[in-house]
Structures are given as structure tokens and as C-alpha cells.
Amino acid sequence: MRFQLMMIGAVSSLALSTGMAHAAETPQTATDPDNTVEAVIITGEKASRTVQQTVTSVAVTTAARIERENIRTLYDVVARTANMSETYGKTGFTIRGISNSNVSGGGTGGLSTVYVDGAALPETAVYSGPLEMWDIQQVEVLRGPQSTLQGRNSLAGAIIVRSTDPSFDWGFRARATVASGDERSIAVAGGGPIVADQLAFRVAAEKKKSDGFIYNTTRHEDVDAVDNLYIRGKLLLTPTALPGLKVMATYAHNKRDAGYLFSYSRTDTPDYYDHRLDYSNDPNHMAGKVDIYTLDSSYKLNDRLTVTGIASWNEVTTRGQFDSDYTAARLAFGERNQHIKTSSQELRLNYEGDRLKGLIGLYHAKRDTEDTTASITNVAFPKATLVSVLTSTLLAGVPNPTPIQQAGAAAQANAFANLYVAALPVIPVDYKGSQPEIVQTTALFADGSFALTPKLSVLGGLRYDHEENTGHSVQSATFVGTYPTPASFGPYAPYVTLVNQFVGNMVAQANASAPGDTRKFNAWLPKVGVKYDWTSDIATSLTAQRGYRSGGQSVNIARSTVKPYDEEYTWNYEASLRTAWLDGSLTVNANAFYLDWKDQQVLVNLGLNTYDYQVENAGKSHDYGFELEVAQRVDEHLSWYASLGYTRTKFDDFNVTVGTTTTDLSGAEFPYAPHWTLASGVDYRWGNGFVGHLDGNYRSKAFSQAQVDPTAADVVKAHVMFNGRFGYERDHWGAYVFGKNLLNATWSQYSREDVPLALLSEPRVFGLTIETRW
Numbered sequence: 001m002r003f004q005l006m007m008i009g010a011v012s013s014l015a016l017s018t019g020m021a022h023a024a025e026t027p028q029t030a031t032d033p034d035n036t037v038e039a040v041i042i043t044g045e046k047a048s049r050t051v052q053q054t055v056t057s058v059a060v061t062t063a064a065r066i067e068r069e070n071i072r073t074l075y076d077v078v079a080r081t082a083n084m085s086e087t088y089g090k091t092g093f094t095i096r097g098i099s100n101s102n103v104s105g106g107g108t109g110g111l112s113t114v115y116v117d118g119a120a121l122p123e124t125a126v127y128s129g130p131l132e133m134w135d136i137q138q139v140e141v142l143r144g145p146q147s148t149l150q151g152r153n154s155l156a157g158a159i160i161v162r163s164t165d166p167s168f169d170w171g172f173r174a175r176a177t178v179a180s181g182d183e184r185s186i187a188v189a190g191g192g193p194i195v196a197d198q199l200a201f202r203v204a205a206e207k208k209k210s211d212g213f214i215y216n217t218t219r220h221e222d223v224d225a226v227d228n229l230y231i232r233g234k235l236l237l238t239p240t241a242l243p244g245l246k247v248m249a250t251y252a253h254n255k256r257d258a259g260y261l262f263s264y265s266r267t268d269t270p271d272y273y274d275h276r277l278d279y280s281n282d283p284n285h286m287a288g289k290v291d292i293y294t295l296d297s298s299y300k301l302n303d304r305l306t307v308t309g310i311a312s313w314n315e316v317t318t319r320g321q322f323d324s325d326y327t328a329a330r331l332a333f334g335e336r337n338q339h340i341k342t343s344s345q346e347l348r349l350n351y352e353g354d355r356l357k358g359l360i361g362l363y364h365a366k367r368d369t370e371d372t373t374a375s376i377t378n379v380a381f382p383k384a385t386l387v388s389v390l391t392s393t394l395l396a397g398v399p400n401p402t403p404i405q406q407a408g409a410a411a412q413a414n415a416f417a418n419l420y421v422a423a424l425p426v427i428p429v430d431y432k433g434s435q436p437e438i439v440q441t442t443a444l445f446a447d448g449s450f451a452l453t454p455k456l457s458v459l460g461g462l463r464y465d466h467e468e469n470t471g472h473s474v475q476s477a478t479f480v481g482t483y484p485t486p487a488s489f490g491p492y493a494p495y496v497t498l499v500n501q502f503v504g505n506m507v508a509q510a511n512a513s514a515p516g517d518t519r520k521f522n523a524w525l526p527k528v529g530v531k532y533d534w535t536s537d538i539a540t541s542l543t544a545q546r547g548y549r550s551g552g553q554s555v556n557i558a559r560s561t562v563k564p565y566d567e568e569y570t571w572n573y574e575a576s577l578r579t580a581w582l583d584g585s586l587t588v589n590a591n592a593f594y595l596d597w598k599d600q601q602v603l604v605n606l607g608l609n610t611y612d613y614q615v616e617n618a619g620k621s622h623d624y625g626f627e628l629e630v631a632q633r634v635d636e637h638l639s640w641y642a643s644l645g646y647t648r649t650k651f652d653d654f655n656v657t658v659g660t661t662t663t664d665l666s667g668a669e670f671p672y673a674p675h676w677t678l679a680s681g682v683d684y685r686w687g688n689g690f691v692g693h694l695d696g697n698y699r700s701k702a703f704s705q706a707q708v709d710p711t712a713a714d715v716v717k718a719h720v721m722f723n724g725r726f727g728y729e730r731d732h733w734g735a736y737v738f739g740k741n742l743l744n745a746t747w748s749q750y751s752r753e754d755v756p757l758a759l760l761s762e763p764r765v766f767g768l769t770i771e772t773r774w
Helices: 002-017 063-068 074-079 383-394 403-423 486-508
Strands: 057-062 084-086 093-095 112-116 136-143 157-163 171-179 183-195 199-210 214-216 226-237 245-259 276-278 285-300 305-323 333-352 356-380 426-434 437-451 456-479 513-533 538-549 552-556 561-565 568-581 586-605 613-633 638-653 655-658 661-664 676-685 690-699 719-729 733-740 748-751 757-760 765-773
Touching: 057 063, 057 613, 063 136, 074 084, 074 136, 383 403, 383 486, 403 486, 426 486, 456 486, 456 538, 456 552, 456 561, 513 552, 513 561, 561 613
Parallel strands: 112 157, 214 276, 586 655
Antiparallel strands: 057 136, 084 093, 136 157, 171 183, 171 765, 183 199, 199 226, 226 245, 245 285, 285 305, 305 333, 333 356, 356 426, 356 437, 426 456, 437 456, 456 513, 513 538, 538 568, 552 561, 552 613, 568 586, 586 613, 613 638, 638 676, 655 661, 676 690, 690 719, 719 733, 733 765, 748 757
């Protein structure tokens, strides 16, 4: 590890020794007038600002950086961004230690949302949706609560993905790639004017296939193979008959066949990082389809006022099949299907005055979710519950039992339970469930700044959010095993019939339906702050903002009930620093934050069995840290960047009950919340056509679940990844070799305790890319 840290430090030291700091976002040529870092425009705050003008902690990945660093998916962006990390493989991410879904198992609304060309994707699409980086114009990661502007699913932050817009100049590009894991892909993009200066189009498509790295020896197939097709079309209208009007229409389609949500490898085989195996009899597979339609219109009323309307609709369909015993025998298996339709409309008015700058908007969205599950599941026998029930039965006819009688009854009950559990260690259940949900949200919001003096500005924002959440549960459960025969238990035979009935009744508890119910939530989400411009190149700010996630209803499978829970809130206090040096060629930016979280939605077990879970408002926690990001372009040849993030998370009040045991996790950290994240990269362009890039990123250790014990086994160890790209390019073509995880670092994202399985890090990958552009 010391060697790896020295290597990542060397990338920064190389840059510093020549007077560098972060890569500019667009390569310059010898004709560029200066080396000023490009003024990247941030759109995620619904107003056009540069990075230096915004007080929000934002990390931007532009098209130039995507190409230079061979960024291929959204998770490559995650790996290179301060205070971000993957969760449970590539199924989600954390921002400042907070998962995009939840940090304690509770809640059905997300904590951060990915927006693609203005469309908010449901959580399912984060691992099955259009997250490839081909022909992407910009990715913005907004860290910290965005609830004032974005609403319910942005307590941790938001990710804004924008594809390349049409142009009134003709252009075309294509790329072919081969890489380790038998990966092969081909991609094209291009477009131009249909009507000069009025109507333009752009289309993009990418087809990617790979065999992956995990092989199933039972089914004789690749477990994590990928077959992905992405198609996108955009139309831009700027009619000369109506100056100031701009209309963008986008359609995107993504179809993906891949391994199941969690692609495990066996850890009971030699060299399991190099020879990744799976023994499952049933398929572990997920097929997903995403369609997105967006219409984005803006009209400039005058020099100060612009009205914008955005309408989007997206449909996400997934079908997942899984083997939950992970053996060659057909013991436990199932499937989960989801169909999610989301529509949204937003209308806002932006004002850009000399002293007052701001916006006011109206928003409405509806999300309709169908979620069905069918499985054969082996439920571990609840021995402790059986002993308790039997002990009570044995003492039922004994008035005021003595301690000796109680101990004797418990011993007898325990002796029988041992025999019975040996005969029926698991309870096979055929389960079918459907949990449809409809969420409708309406909001009125405003955000802006007012310059009290040429240097001092006050910041403010407010959102009123109203939500109606409707859900119900329909489910059935049937025992599909074989009950133990009373005759084989000798003197305990009378108890066997009783316990067989106990097992049947326990399964039957989940064989019912819960009626639908609608809950309504109303929230006021303010933001206040102050900003001071010390010079034209140095500014500081202080802000306070309320974060929010609505309540909802959780389905308790064991009890076949729908349990309501309330909303949760955070207050985030943040300081920012924005600086530019050396005539704008060097930027040094930082944000520090403290987040206080109350009424946290926590998943708790009520004791019947492992399915007796529901969400309660039972948690309290806090989160603090900082981000420091440096960027410089030295000249037309050389540029570099570095970032450092620190996050410290802690549950202040968190009790989890499983069966009769309650665990106090107060003091535990959030899952997948490394304390330190570090990234650095250097880019060099020789004058003869050769180009090179090297970057590295580091994540300190983190827990894979809430844990107090620092020596616990469920730890994602600290790791460093190095990536590189080297090639030769001319005006219209280029050829490049690239590598990911060059040192072949290995770590486990999650290790199972019940079976020898783990989610392993990706191995070293080498590839070759050939591109053409016109």
C-alpha cells in the first residue's frame, strides 16, 4: 500500500515539479491565446454559472476529459471524484458517505438522483440504465443536499448527465474498441443542419458485448457477460421567425442483458481473483430496457428574463433471475420484475439583473411502479422462537412456576428444538409478491442571490414540496418442503405435530394481502447563505440548507402488512472557497460541510423471522468533511489535476433488532463511506501527434455494512487504482492503447458470511481503441 500511495503521489509530484495543477477541460492548440482553464458552465442548479461562480460543491467531467481519460461509464466518473465511492459492486454510489438509495436499509425513495438529459431516472436504472459515456457532453456531480431545487430524492446530492447537443456544423465520429474479458464495442455519432441555422440533428449509438470474468461451471456460461445497445437522437430548433426560442427534443433507448444485480464469485477456490467461478444451477441474469423522451424549451423574453419548460417521460423495465443458494442443486431461486414509468413537467422563469439573479419554478412529477417477486426461498429455522413458544406451552398448566421448573421446561424445549431443527434446518417457501406504488409530487421553488455591495451578496432559496404516496401489498406464501414425521421422534412425537402446525402458521402469516393506502407529505425546504468576493479571482461563502426525503410505506413480508413511516430531514452547513491564480491557468477550490440528520428511516426486524422487517423513523446521525480540488493547464501540451476528499460519518442513535437480540449500532459508520478519497492525473500532448495520460485514485478502507467493531470482517480494504491511455492521433483519426487497474489491485466489495462468496473488484484490463472524426 505504501508503494501504491507513493505512485499516486508521484503523479501529483510530476505535475507540481513543472508548475502544473488540473487538466483544462478542452485541449488547446498552439494558436490558443492563453492557458486559462476553461470556464465550465454548470447547469444542475437550473441557472448557467461557471464552477468558480457556484457555491455548491460540484465536480465536472467534460467531453474532453471523458476522451482523454478513457472514461467509459458513470462508475469511472465515481472512481475519479472526491468523496464518492461505489456501493455493493456497481449497483450504486455514495456522495459524502451517503448512498444513493439508503444508508440504513430504510426508505423507498432515493437519496440522490441521476438525471439524463433532464429526465430523473429511478434507482433501478442506476445499474441497468443508460450510463455509458459515449458522446456525452458533460457530467456534473453536485455534492450535498439539492432539495431546494431538485426535491425529494436529492438529500445526498445529484448527478446531471448531458449528452452532446446537435450543431449547425456537420460532424461525425466513430470508435471501435477491443479489451480484456473479450470485450468488443463499436460506436458512432454525428449530425448537422437540416435547415441552416434553424433545425439540426444528432444521433449516437453504441453496441458493446463482453464475456466478463466470472464463469459458471454448472451452466457452462459466463455469469457477468454484457450485451448493451444504446441509441440516442436529438433535434435542435432555433427558428429565425421567433428569435430567442430554443427547443431541444431527445429520445434515448438502452437495452441491456447482463449478469444479475450482484455477480458473486466463489472464494473457496484457489486464486479466486484470477479464476472467478460460480456454481449456480439457476441463471443469475438481468435484462433491462430504458426509454427516455425529453422536450426542453426556452424562450428569452428580453436581456434579463428567460422562461424554460422541460417535459420528460421515461420507462424502465427489468427482469431479474437469481439463484439464491449458489450451488449446483436446485434449492432456492426466483425472479424479480420491475416496470417503472416516470413523467415530469417543470416550468421556470430565470432573471439575470445587475444585482438580483434568480429563478422561480413550478414542478410536477408522477412515478408509477410495478414490482413483483416470485421465489423458492429457504428460510433459516427460527430456533430461538421455537424454544420460547415450547417453553411457554410446557409451563401453560403450571401456576407460578419456580425458577427450577422454568429452567427444566427451557432445557426440554431446547433438546427437542435441536432434534427438530436437525430434521428441518430451513423452511422452503414458495413466495409470490406484488408491491405497486404511485408517487405524485408537486412543488413550487425559488432560488437566487442579491448583491448588497459589489463584493457582498446574500443567497436564498425555498421549496414547498407536496407528495402523495399510494401503495399496497398482494402476496402469497406456501410451504413446499416435507414436514418431519412424528414417529421418528420417539417420546417427543406429540410435540412434532404441534411444531409442524407452528411452521405452517408462520408461513401462512405471509399469505395475505394488505389494502392500499395513500399518505400525503408537505415540506418546506429553505436555503440561506452569504457570499463575499474578495477579488475577481477569490470568493468565499457560507450556506445552510435543509435536506429532505419523504416518508412512505414499507411492506412487512412476514406479517403481510404495510407499515407507514414519516419523512426525514437534514440540515447541511457548508463553507466554500473559489480561487483562480496565474492568470486563470490554476484554480484551487474547496468546500467544507457538516450535516445533521434526524428522524432517519431505519429498517428494523421485529423478531418473527428473517423476513419480519419494516421501516421505522428511529435513527439519528451526522456527517462532516471537505473536498479540495486543484486544476491547471500549463500550456498547450501539459495539464494536470488533483482532488482530495475527507468524510466522517456516524450514527448517533441506531438500534437494530433481529429476533430477540437488539444491537446498538450507535457510533457505527455509514456503509461504503471511506474517510479519504484521492485522485490525481496528468495529461501530455506531444507536438508530433503522440498523446499520453496517467491517473490514479485511492479509497481508504470502509465498512460494507453498518459496523461498530473496527476489526470486523465486513471491511472494504483500502485500495489504489491506476489507469492510463497512450496513443497517436491526427486531425481525422487516432489509435490508442489503454489500461485500467494497471497494478491489478484486488479487494472485495462485499463478502457473504453464510456461503463462500464475494463481490470482487474488477481485474486489470487492457484494450485498444481506433477512432475517426470529421
